[in-house]
Amino acid sequence: MNILVCLKQVPDTQKVKIDPERNTLIRKGVPSITNPLDESALELALEVRSITGGKITVLTMGIPDSEEILRDGLSLGADGAYLLTHRDFAGADTLATSYTLSMAIKELGGFDLLLFGKQAIDGDTAQVGPEVAGHLGIPVVTFVTNVQKTAKDIIVVERMIENGKEIVEAEYPVLLTVVKAAQRLRIPTLEGMIKSFDIPVHRLGVQDIGADSSRCGLKGSPTRVKKIFSPKMNSKVKFIEGSIDEKAKKFISIVRGI
């Protein structure tokens, strides 16, 4: 099985604040992490490979520093790593990102199973995975929780739907977007860590993947962000005083009044 996992480096949103005047994210001093749902995708890939054998490649698009998350992937046992980094890739929306990723995937070639996190915790669009499948013309299964069966030509996965789950059978090549897994991403082994230092992270630019630079980065992005803001919270606390009976009566009248 030839597996690809796409990873994204994101700011740790638990630590991000919004600049109230400029309506932008304050990224200064905020640590970067691997998007947690991409970690679920990687964990799923490692589980599948432990059954089917084969190879895992990790891919990301980002600034040169994003190499860190690919290195983390290698330490967990990925066999190869590719970093799409070029100034023409900067400022990409989901359309430009998915185009760029799909061109790289075509260039690398030969993947049976393509795994993405359902969405990234910074943009929360959940569009990139399905759009890549669109560019590549392959089937996509979203909201995947686990893989039930792998056979020579087909894979059976479980996906989350409202009020239940759905079992889906798909032929290769297929792209899956993964939700938070029951199993947290494993911790690298010492052997895996040591081995990973000898694996190179290959850097790819626009020409390396034969992309049309007008479809990449800011140039290829029709999306315009007008404003980012924190919703105003209007919750108020009111203390109800008195004996238990009085409190109960007051509470009922407040609830009735709503």
Next chain:
Amino acid sequence: MEEHKSGIYDVTPQSDGMKVVHGEETIRRDYSDYLKDESNIEGENVQSLFFPRTINNIAWIMNEACGNRKKVTVSGGRTGICAGAVPGAGGYLLSLEKMARILGVEISSGEYSLKAECGIRLSELSSRVKSKDFGIESVVPTEISRSRTSYFYPPDPTETTATLGGTVATNASGARTLFYGPTRNYVVGIEVILSTGELLKLKRGEVPAENGFFRVQKERGRPLIIPTPSYEMPKTKHSAGLYSKKSMDLIDLFIGSEGILGIIVNVTIRLIEEPHRFFGGVVFFQEEYYAVDFVYRVRKGMARPLAVEYFDKDALALLEGTRKSQGPVSEIPEIPVCSAAVYFESAVFRDEKPEGDNLKAEFLKWKKLIEEAGGDPQSAWAVLNKRDMMRLKALRHAVPESVNKIIAQKKLKDGRIHKVGTDIAVPDEHLKEIMKFYRELLEAERIASVIFGHIGNNHLHVNMIPDNYDELVRAKELYRRFAGKAVSLGGTVSAEHGIGKLKKDYLAILYPQNAIDEMKAIKDTIDPLNILNPGNVI
């Protein structure tokens, strides 16, 4: 930062701007959190709870206390587990949480220091040091603000809500104490309000012991003469009773004195350059013996660990139980089947390129040690990124937390039951012997336990979990025997938790009566009315 020579200075007592809560009833009803610490013991009969904001406020409180013959208990982050911050004899309670400002930073002869009020939490302190955003009006020297070097304050007690003053008063330690030493090593100055309401300023190096006494000049009147202790401390990580060394500095008498000599109000600490990159791992062993052997090899080997921590089979079983019952929320990874595990942490100290080569070489050193000790590098974990480092830190923290949960359940059956947790350390060469002693006695008495903690310092916490009152009594007796054995091997009865109000019996195992009398004589000289933190240590 303003400079004053060490000495005793007058302070104008002022009660302005200070919140005070009066009345035993009100305090017990609305402020009960302030009556407890992590020992879960609740103090009683507190008549007034003060939240001072200034040194003058504290001087005012001490004047009142002297005039009204009230006892004073000082409370910081209340993270201690020996009831040091629990009011032992009623009277006044002082929470120092409102005094939490950074007062200044400076570089002098190449050393970076920071002065802060006692109530600042370590978490806040470390994030401010990291971001270099000190929230102060005075100018930050450009050598600090413009420098690309990252600095940090090494003491790392598990409870990051501990306050700076509290950690100095208890000479707190953490996992990295193995490499960096305890809090004491980073304190270069303190300011202390004495029971008289006067302010004692101490800079390291300025008041050494001479001919059996410390002599401190006063702004007015005769100098204060304090006898120097003469007993010998164990040569291990140690935090029990007043500090004592042949040629010692008065500042060291106050550090770790658990509040019995004065109220530490301001602290100047030394900050050091942060290592370029931390890394770590966990090694799993099939026999406890191999794990202990690994620790001996690590000490002799080339790898320079910042921390070496232990999990015995019972601690691992507890973690596995928590993982299964809580699922992924627990953050606990699946642990390979084994009988013992050792956590290690190390660092690459300089930004040397190429980084990968350095790290690989470091990890290879550890691999060699693991193989020599009979461990398996295939199953060992290795971590490099911050999130995984945090996961392993959480894993260590989860052990005592899980024990506390079990104890809480046992307590429902019998309210008298509590955890019996040791804090014993021995010299390096006696680790194997003390481990064997723990095992033999625990097995003979058949009391449920976990053993975990700072094995690098031969400082393991044996947490006994009594199932009923009879077992509690036997567990306490075991503690006494463990302590006696450790002392006979040149060890200590408390390596980091301190004595507080709960472990005084063990201090008597460690020291002969004349040593404890010396501590009392020092206390009498500095706090003659015995007002401060009654019931702590002696």
